[in-house]
Amino acid sequence: MSVxxxxxxxxxxxxxxxxxxLLTMLGITIGVAAVIILVAVGHGSAVAVQKxxxxxxxxxxxxQPGGFGFGRGSGGNRSSFTQLTMKDxxxxxxxxxxxxxxxxxxVVTGSVAATxxxxxxxxxxxxxxxxxxxxxxxxxxxxxxxxxxQQETAHSRVVVLGQTVVTNLFGGQDPLGQTIKLNGxxxxxxxxxxxxxxxxxxxxxxxAIAPLTTTQSLLTGVTGGLGQIIIEAKSSHQVNAAxxxxxxxxxxxxxxxxxxxxxxxNQASLLQTTASTNQVFTVLLAAVAAISLLVGGIGxxxxxxxxxxxxxREIGIRKAVGARRSDILAQFLxxxxxxxxxxxxVGVAVGLLxxxxxxxxxxxxxxPYSVVLALAVGIAVGLFFxxxxxxxxxxxxxxxxxxxx
Amino acid sequence: xxGGLRRPTLFLRNVSKSYGQGEIAVHALREVDLLVERGDxxxxxxxxxxxxxxxxxxxxxxxxxxxxxxxxxxxxxxxLDDYExxxxxxxxxxxxxxxxxxxxxxxxxxxxxxxxxxxxxPRRERRVLAVEALDAVGLTHRMEHMPNELxxxxxxxxxxxxxxxxxxxxxxxDEPTGNLDSASTVEIMHxxxxxxxxxxxxxxxxxxxxxxAQAKRVIHLVDGRVDSDRRxxxxxxxxxxxxxxxSAEAVSA
Numbered sequence: 001m002s003v004x005x006x007x008x009x010x011x012x013x014x015x016x017x018x019x020x021x022l023l024t025m026l027g028i029t030i031g032v033a034a035v036i037i038l039v040a041v042g043h044g045s046a047v048a049v050q051k052x053x054x055x056x057x058x059x060x061x062x063x064q065p066g067g068f069g070f071g072r073g074s075g076g077n078r079s080s081f082t083q084l085t086m087k088d089x090x091x092x093x094x095x096x097x098x099x100x101x102x103x104x105x106x107v108v109t110g111s112v113a114a115t116x117x118x119x120x121x122x123x124x125x126x127x128x129x130x131x132x133x134x135x136x137x138x139x140x141x142x143x144x145x146x147x148x149x150q151q152e153t154a155h156s157r158v159v160v161l162g163q164t165v166v167t168n169l170f171g172g173q174d175p176l177g178q179t180i181k182l183n184g185x186x187x188x189x190x191x192x193x194x195x196x197x198x199x200x201x202x203x204x205x206x207x208a209i210a211p212l213t214t215t216q217s218l219l220t221g222v223t224g225g226l227g228q229i230i231i232e233a234k235s236s237h238q239v240n241a242a243x244x245x246x247x248x249x250x251x252x253x254x255x256x257x258x259x260x261x262x263x264x265x266n267q268a269s270l271l272q273t274t275a276s277t278n279q280v281f282t283v284l285l286a287a288v289a290a291i292s293l294l295v296g297g298i299g300x301x302x303x304x305x306x307x308x309x310x311x312x313r314e315i316g317i318r319k320a321v322g323a324r325r326s327d328i329l330a331q332f333l334x335x336x337x338x339x340x341x342x343x344x345x346v347g348v349a350v351g352l353l354x355x356x357x358x359x360x361x362x363x364x365x366x367x368p369y370s371v372v373l374a375l376a377v378g379i380a381v382g383l384f385f386x387x388x389x390x391x392x393x394x395x396x397x398x399x400x401x402x403x404x405x
Numbered sequence: 406x407x408g409g410l411r412r413p414t415l416f417l418r419n420v421s422k423s424y425g426q427g428e429i430a431v432h433a434l435r436e437v438d439l440l441v442e443r444g445d446x447x448x449x450x451x452x453x454x455x456x457x458x459x460x461x462x463x464x465x466x467x468x469x470x471x472x473x474x475x476x477x478x479x480x481x482x483x484x485l486d487d488y489e490x491x492x493x494x495x496x497x498x499x500x501x502x503x504x505x506x507x508x509x510x511x512x513x514x515x516x517x518x519x520x521x522x523x524x525x526x527p528r529r530e531r532r533v534l535a536v537e538a539l540d541a542v543g544l545t546h547r548m549e550h551m552p553n554e555l556x557x558x559x560x561x562x563x564x565x566x567x568x569x570x571x572x573x574x575x576x577x578x579d580e581p582t583g584n585l586d587s588a589s590t591v592e593i594m595h596x597x598x599x600x601x602x603x604x605x606x607x608x609x610x611x612x613x614x615x616x617x618a619q620a621k622r623v624i625h626l627v628d629g630r631v632d633s634d635r636r637x638x639x640x641x642x643x644x645x646x647x648x649x650x651x652s653a654e655a656v657s658a
Contacts, residue, residue: 005522012511016510313506314508314509316506317506317508317519318519318523319491319494320494320500320506321494321495321500321520321523322495322520323491323495324487324491324492325487327491327523398467399468402467402506
């Protein structure tokens with residue numbers, strides 16, 4: 001019997017019991033869709049986190065005060081806490097000691113209430129920094145300009161705003177040249193940052209940036225410690241060298257009992273760690289989905305067994321008029337494969353459709369391999385779980401099958 | 406297979422069939438010898454338990470004899486494997502059952518096409534042959550109907566069309582009128598008589614004497630043995646002439 005003939009018979013069998021076939025397909029549909037959506041969610045969150053980390057700049061090493069927490073060089077304790085200062089920045093900027101470093105950017109962070117007219121808003125991040133921040137953090141301006149060295153030196157009251165802050169303070173108005181008040185002190189808006197979106201943890205556009213000098217006098221005082229120092233390496237291969245140089249410069253002045261009390265965050269290694277974490281997360285989700293696919297397959301087997309029992313007499317008739325073992329096998333195997341192909345195809349459609357929506361705050365990113373894999377596994381499941389019932393049908397003796405009531 | 410017209414369609418030699426073993430064994434057929442010539446029309450009669458259904462199953466290659474040999478159209482059925490048995494059922498035998506046994510939710514035309522599908526006949530040719538067979542039983546106007554939309558007589562006519570569509574050497578009818586009213590019985594017997602007149606070999610089981618009377622030869626089975634074998638037409642019964650040393654090899658040659 002040709003494949004076409006078997007398929008036609010199978011189609012006839014599937015169509016004869018529409019509701020039952022539909023429900024059986026649903027099992028496969030849910031399984032396939034679950035695999036696609038869950039893998040997409042896992043991948044989507046990985047992409048988001050990765051983008052967030054890349055948004056911080058990839059060739060950079062961040063140094064933060066404090067010896068606890070994670071990161072290299074940890075091991076100090078709270079009592080030996082030493083602040084990072086502009087002196088450290090100067091030391092790190094010495095090109096003879098740090099040949100692999102391109103720029104050193106000090107950053108102070110704080111919290112301010114911003115007002116413009118009647119609107120008021122507290123940006124999630126308020127930082128004071130130097131002009132090199134723009135490049136090190138990959139935060140270009142979309143309009144106006146970033147803080148200049150001149151403004152830095154002059155303690156100018158200027159501020160660069162992120163998109164979220166602009167929206168909240170100005171609505172539709174053009175913020176450039178306007179004066180907003182930060183903690184009651186007037187600052188002129190000189191630039192608006194290009195939108196970066198979320199990094200999976202926080203909104204990167206919810207930010208206001210002012211010159212370091214101005215911020216220190218406004219917020220923490222000039223002698224206050226730095227929140228972090230961003231070191232940009234000259235290239236991606238030099239990141240590790242730059243990290244080593246920075247560590248060797250800072251260790252003599254920032255250590256007690258032989259252990260450093262600052263921590264160094266290497267973006268590249270952070271990226272690697274999160275990538276592997278996400279991998280585990282995605283595999284776990286896929287495993288859950290695979291189980292539902294397996295359950296769907298058992299559903300197919302169940303229904304095919306019922307079908308074979310129900311149609312025992314029909315099988316007897318077919319054998320009496322000359323159907324071979326292989327003909328009956330092909331017919332019932334085609335039926336289960338047809339169920340899983342239909343179910344799988346609908347599952348792919350549902351999966352792709354479902355992946356367009358944001359789920360638990362994550363924009364799913366469909367992995368093409370997961371679509372192919374889910375469909376292939378779905379069909380294989382139908383084939384595998386169809387073999388036993390089909391074989392049972394094919395092995396029926398015509399005389400027994402005909403007598404079956 | 407070149408015997409042509411002289412080769413008997415059916416030849417049973419010393420066929421026994423028993424179910425179970427030892428003391429509880431049931432002997433459904435005991436040493437049955439039977440020879441049916443091409444073009445004959447045989448009715449097999451007998452009370453229930455006389456072995457006529459078992460005989461039918463053996464003749465239809467649905468069951469195998471415990472001992473003895475069965476030649477169908479010159480082929481020793483015992484030598485055949487599953488695959489070849491399917492072929493024999495497909496090409497050599499047409500079945501007509503008491504309960505019609507049409508595939509449900511499948512049109513009359515498609516039911517008749519079924520044996521042709523398993524015979525790997527191409528689609529277009531299949532349809533032509535099926536329509537011809539339905540025409541022979543006078544049902545071309547209902548060929549798109551499902552079995553449950555047909556009367557019992559019509560269903561049996563579809564079943565007969567299905568039995569003859571592959572032009573088999575033998576048409577086996579197992580109480581074809583058992584489930585039918587008298588009008589439909591007359592109709593079906595007409596068709597069977599027409600098939601016989603057209604040269605088909607027919608073996609029919611029945612327990613209605615008036616149905617058996619349509620046949621040219623009536624065999625009575627009692628307790629698994631041939632009790633009587635008589636011709637209703639002038640020709641003498643063939644089994645009577647059958648000699649024990651008329652070897653199987655000679656027949657299958």
